[in-house]
Amino acid sequence: GNSVTQMEGPVTLSEEAFLTINCTYTATGYPSLFWYVQYPGEGLQLLLKATKADDKGSNKGFEATYRKETTSFHLEKGSVQVSDSAVYFCALMISNFGNEKLTFGTGTRLTIIP
């Protein structure tokens, strides 16, 4: 079956530190990969995505590259800010014509301290 293994948190970093949150996946077929962010008290927002191998998704300074050879989609940011404090979810989706279920990782809580 499909699954996503995500780096366990919580992760605490100082402002301007480099961030990596690891994500690996197992999937039958060719998944699309996503990172979602959940700010305190809010729902999920799409942060970035990649739909095929070697694609790089990027948004708000975050990046992730779809690595088929290592089945990974690690999230990175060069210099984090306090406002990046949130829970980050890695997810995959196998398109199945009207049945595009998202499979989520367990989420990583990130706290940035000034």
Add this chain to the structure above:
Amino acid sequence: GAVVSQHPSRVICKSGTSVKIECRSLDFQATTMFWYRQFPKQSLMLMATSNEGSKATYEQGVEKDKFLINHASLTLSTLTVTSAHPEDSSFYICGGTGVSDYGYTFGSGTRLTVV
């Protein structure tokens, strides 16, 4: 961009009562709505998938008579937690997809507390 409005954001109810959660797609037609549940410090678990005009498909282990899902129109899907118990306390979130390139659009979630 696509928006899904989910209400209420928080609700407290007494054990044994029913609670309805609504998700409305405001600027797109949500042909499919997914309902997830999130336990504290855990991931989102898919409960069911509903397509407009047809019965919802429930994931294994989810009681369909307890979690009633209705998707009567392309812009409205509801989840009703019937005869709620404290163990139903959780964060519920919907996500809609439509015939566009928006992909998934999530509501802001509902924090249900059953006392």
